Amino acid sequence: MSALLQMELGKLGRLASVRFGALVLILFPLLWAYAPGIFDVYGFFLVSGFQVPALALLSSMEFLLPLLIAITCAELIGIEINHGTLPTVLLRPITRAQWLLAKLLVASAYPFLALAFFLLTSLAAGAFFGFGPFVGGTGLGRQGLLGAGTMVPIEAWQEVLRAYLIAAYSLVPIGLLAVLFAVILMNAAGGALATLATLIVMQLLVVFPAVTPYLLTTQLSAYVQPASPLGWVVALIALYCAAFAAAAVIVFERKDF
Amino acid sequence: MQAAIETHALTKRYGPRPVVRDLTFAVEPGEVYALIGPNGAGKTTVIRLVSGLAFPSSGTVLMLGHDPHETPTIRRRLGAVVEAPAAFYPYLTGRSNLLLHARLAGGVATSRVREVLDQVELGHAADRKVGVYSLGMRQRLGVAAALLTRPEVLILDEPASGMDPLSLHLVHRVLRDAASSGTAVLLSTHHLDEVVAYCSHVGILEEGVLIDEVDLRDRGARMRAMVDDVQNARLTLAAQPWVREVFVRGRDVVFTLDESAAIDRVGRCLAAAGVALRELGDDSFDLRSYYRERVEAQRARRTSVEGRPGAVAAVSVADAPTGADA
Numbered sequence: 001m002s003a004l005l006q007m008e009l010g011k012l013g014r015l016a017s018v019r020f021g022a023l024v025l026i027l028f029p030l031l032w033a034y035a036p037g038i039f040d041v042y043g044f045f046l047v048s049g050f051q052v053p054a055l056a057l058l059s060s061m062e063f064l065l066p067l068l069i070a071i072t073c074a075e076l077i078g079i080e081i082n083h084g085t086l087p088t089v090l091l092r093p094i095t096r097a098q099w100l101l102a103k104l105l106v107a108s109a110y111p112f113l114a115l116a117f118f119l120l121t122s123l124a125a126g127a128f129f130g131f132g133p134f135v136g137g138t139g140l141g142r143q144g145l146l147g148a149g150t151m152v153p154i155e156a157w158q159e160v161l162r163a164y165l166i167a168a169y170s171l172v173p174i175g176l177l178a179v180l181f182a183v184i185l186m187n188a189a190g191g192a193l194a195t196l197a198t199l200i201v202m203q204l205l206v207v208f209p210a211v212t213p214y215l216l217t218t219q220l221s222a223y224v225q226p227a228s229p230l231g232w233v234v235a236l237i238a239l240y241c242a243a244f245a246a247a248a249v250i251v252f253e254r255k256d257f
Numbered sequence: 258m259q260a261a262i263e264t265h266a267l268t269k270r271y272g273p274r275p276v277v278r279d280l281t282f283a284v285e286p287g288e289v290y291a292l293i294g295p296n297g298a299g300k301t302t303v304i305r306l307v308s309g310l311a312f313p314s315s316g317t318v319l320m321l322g323h324d325p326h327e328t329p330t331i332r333r334r335l336g337a338v339v340e341a342p343a344a345f346y347p348y349l350t351g352r353s354n355l356l357l358h359a360r361l362a363g364g365v366a367t368s369r370v371r372e373v374l375d376q377v378e379l380g381h382a383a384d385r386k387v388g389v390y391s392l393g394m395r396q397r398l399g400v401a402a403a404l405l406t407r408p409e410v411l412i413l414d415e416p417a418s419g420m421d422p423l424s425l426h427l428v429h430r431v432l433r434d435a436a437s438s439g440t441a442v443l444l445s446t447h448h449l450d451e452v453v454a455y456c457s458h459v460g461i462l463e464e465g466v467l468i469d470e471v472d473l474r475d476r477g478a479r480m481r482a483m484v485d486d487v488q489n490a491r492l493t494l495a496a497q498p499w500v501r502e503v504f505v506r507g508r509d510v511v512f513t514l515d516e517s518a519a520i521d522r523v524g525r526c527l528a529a530a531g532v533a534l535r536e537l538g539d540d541s542f543d544l545r546s547y548y549r550e551r552v553e554a555q556r557a558r559r560t561s562v563e564g565r566p567g568a569v570a571a572v573s574v575a576d577a578p579t580g581a582d583a
Contacts, residue, residue: 014348092361
């Protein structure tokens, strides 16, 4: 299994969507760091390098990051279909569940890898502003970007790292959902599209207040304002992950190739 | 002896349409069994069912006595290429692709990777990316990947697709060598002329039905005698214990000699019966004509069955005329 996992991680770096995504994650924080009209539009000035990762995350969690995650995770399956290598791999003495489990683990790891990279590029983009104490907030705490007085670097680091960690975790079920749809449709584009359509439909369900706290899309803002206690959010996301992964394995086990 | 591959009443439906119907056949160790048939006859589906990539709608598949779905580890003893051309990661070299297969197979010595690459004459291109390989090179790499674990069962879908005559000859030699060392080989192909040269059995598929099976080993041992009195010659040869399957074809007598029997006995025996022997030689089997005849006969039969109200269209090898009639 470790050989299989190692192999699948190796393939991740070769995906076109990962390379394109990396380019986007490099350019996106630069837009925030050097945008000349930021005050005119949003009414504030950037005063610290810690605010760039915050703004980058705040403006990408709703659509850009779910999109990148969905496309890449669907492509994890799609690349095997495109190259015709799926039957070849399945003819070796590994079970279908083992192979898909390796894919699911890589899909689960990808949001963490992508957000770690995004954090690095955001910090690099914000280096111009420095990482010392500053007056205001990171944008990821309770006081937002305006803050409550002077913020020391250690506190800022904690807020940023915590937010990126929770954001990555809340993106994991989206990756697994994309794998599930790619397995059902046996197509990367179809898998990504079905995932995004599901997310859009879920976002519309906010008109039913009773279900809103349970929606996957609601948890996407847990990094800044969790709808429920964090432990509950973590458990709910884990439940989504388990359901999507189990469904993917069940469907894959009965597929004809 | 336990069959290496065995199917019984194997049926596969996609929706209401059956693509493989009631297929029963077996491949013994050391045999090369070729599935032939028109496009859409169900050859690839059979290959995928047997290798465990597709699930039967009904019936059974056994590989070395095990159901490949229930016992996936049986695939340690399988080598297979089910894509034409063989599928590999284009961004990896031929060698890296095989090393990856070696890891998935549970560990194969690096020296074996080199060995199979040399066997299919790809040693010189082993460190080139597969993306730049020609179709024939990819096919040969596919055969190399299938041979990697010294399998007891080899399953190949269109292994000769896109190959030049030299590569074709090479792959045939490799498959013949594998069979002679006891490997059971199942393949699908359209190259009927080559099939006769190295396959031991042929199964003819038409619309998912196995309409005939031919044992080419028997065909290869057949002799043809041109004589002045065919009936006398037939009776004379049929009375000999070292002669099998005697029948008359036009002005010739066709028969099969037991391996131990010497050809010169035929002349002596016929001369003793007063039959003048004009010519004696191998009865070369024209698989192409035979195949065309069987497929056309099956289609005509099906058309006549379908013409009857309430008739069932499936006509299988069980109710078709036997190959020995030809």
